[in-house]
Amino acid sequence: MENEIIQWIYQAAEKIKAALNDELVIDEKNGRTDLVTNVDKETQDFLVDKIRTYDPDAHILGEENGQDQTDISNGRVFVIDPIDGTMNFVLQKENFCIMIAVFEEGIGQLGFIYDVMRDDLFWGGPKLGKVFHNRKELPKPANTKLADGLIGMGVSLVTGENKFHTKEIGREAMGVRILGCAGLDFIAILKGTQNGYISRLSPWDYAAGIVMMQQFDMAFSGFQDQPLSFNGREFFKGGTQAVMSEITEYDI
Amino acid sequence: MENEIIQWIYQAAEKIKAALNDELVIDEKNGRTDLVTNVDKETQDFLVDKIRTYDPDAHILGEENGQDQTDISNGRVFVIDPIDGTMNFVLQKENFCIMIAVFEEGIGQLGFIYDVMRDDLFWGGPKLGKVFHNRKELPKPANTKLADGLIGMGVSLVTGENKFHTKEIGREAMGVRILGCAGLDFIAILKGTQNGYISRLSPWDYAAGIVMMQQFDMAFSGFQDQPLSFNGREFFKGGTQAVMSEITEYDI
Structure with a gap:
């Protein structure tokens, strides 16, 4: 296939x-x-x-x-x-x-x-x-922490109110990247050039990315660790296991 | 030469x-x-x-x-x-x-x-x-407005306090991009794939970019329209003439 x-x-x-x-x-x-x-x-x-x-x-x-x-x-x-x-x-x-x-x-x-x-x-x-x-x-990227990598963010998270703690997460990371294309953020995660990604996404934005992240034993979820709904646009977080544990501490 | x-x-x-x-x-x-x-x-x-x-x-x-x-x-x-x-x-x-x-x-x-x-x-x-x-x-890009293009921003402007009105400017634009490399933002401006850029930059970050922007009759300056100092890190804004007029209205 x-x-x-x-x-x-x-x-x-x-x-x-x-x-x-x-x-x-x-x-x-x-x-x-x-x-x-x-x-x-x-x-x-x-x-x-x-x-x-x-x-x-x-x-x-x-x-x-x-x-x-x-x-x-x-x-x-x-x-x-x-x-x-x-x-x-x-x-x-x-x-x-x-x-x-x-x-x-x-x-x-x-x-x-x-x-x-x-x-x-x-x-x-x-x-x-x-x-x-x-x-x-593609080799599996290292399980790096927020402080050791770059985090991708969706535009709307950064131009909206700070309810997803983008400032705190961004300051904890080595830097924030905004690429305007979920596929490019997932590619960066799979290559290990970014180690996390938070955004608002629809199922077709995250489906291909999470399948490959799963193969690499990386983590992803919806808001407050809910499973992704595959139904409409929703909050998305994903990255290395280490980054995901750290992001989860922000209660998002 | x-x-x-x-x-x-x-x-x-x-x-x-x-x-x-x-x-x-x-x-x-x-x-x-x-x-x-x-x-x-x-x-x-x-x-x-x-x-x-x-x-x-x-x-x-x-x-x-x-x-x-x-x-x-x-x-x-x-x-x-x-x-x-x-x-x-x-x-x-x-x-x-x-x-x-x-x-x-x-x-x-x-x-x-x-x-x-x-x-x-x-x-x-x-x-x-x-x-x-x-x-x-390279052809000269069109003199597009904030609402018709993508604006590049430096990481620190987005993770810091909103004193440079990044949220308002980002919402007015079609989107924000953060590339983590001034050279890539200047390349995007010269190609016309972004029409503005605000960041904190040192002279070697902006020198090459502004020389080429000048050739295209684009505008750039420091904070509140002060000339760039070429002396240490400072606020930088630049883009098409139209974008620069709009950004200036935010008194930055």
Whole structure:
């Protein structure tokens, strides 16, 4: 299955890169900083079509086109984010990802995060027992503490009230990074170049990332250690076991 | 002169990349998040040696080795940052830059920012009347407003008290990015993928960037529109003319 998915991702990326030369059709979803473009929608349709052909019985949980209310625990579910980091896609034409995850009866089996413009694919999970960076196996990062690494944060956590203790957590860390694309934050965690991430995310933002984090025995959860709901946008925290213990002390 | 400087930068980058395989010697400067490594110091020595050979009369203003107190307005001054983004260099082994600027009697003439691991060089300024991205001339970005772009911020502005109105400015923008490397923020401004940047910076952090911004008729200043001092760490704001007018309304 992983070979098929990788092919779909590379094909989708070619379509996205070709579309960068054309005028984008941009719509707002929930406010002016939550955008969707014709390319997000077309890429989701392309991936959905591939999935339907490959496995007509599979369910799909996806960001666009009203496919965002699928029970993660029932059968095989493909979770797809055709363009993660749409704002970067629109304003930067780089720093965005294609993400796909495969869950079986609620268990994450495979995750794929593709940084399109850097041609960097991270993929793997429990089904393979490994995580790969392109064709090379990725080593598991060290279990570093907050004070020994960089923590990624979602924009809205930093521009909002300080209810998620972003200032305290940021000062405890060696620094804060804001990349504007969950996929890039998960890539950084898997590479070990960031050791934690807190944000507000939807299921398609975190599905692929957590499958690969699980393979590395890293930790993640919703607010106050609740399991992630896979249902709508929610608080997300994840990172090394050490960082997660420290963040949890802030009661978030 | 620009051809020589580009050669020095590429040579310095090769030394830095070779050093990534060795154990780093890391020291703290002003606190645990302000680091310097043996590679910063060796790279500065390498560049200083090249400059002294090329122009024995030139002055040098550099981050390391006690060369940080040079009058920018006197004669020809090379402003050098051997590794901008030392924290990224140490923890990520990517997302850091080599930066060099040339000032003549206080006027910025040439700026060079090299994203080492992406092999991406941005260079130019009034002496050439152009800015280049590698071998290609870079077009001047549009004069976009805060609400139409992404704003870069320094880590300390976001983890500290809100005295620089980072929340308000961040909410007005389409989003905030924190890259942890001034050179990468200036590159984003020159490419037009971010349209503003506020941070606390030292002269070697902003010298190369502002020379190229000047070529694009962009604006920059210190706190409350004071000229940049080129003397120690200070508040920095810069961006498109439109963004700078809007930021100035916050009295910063």
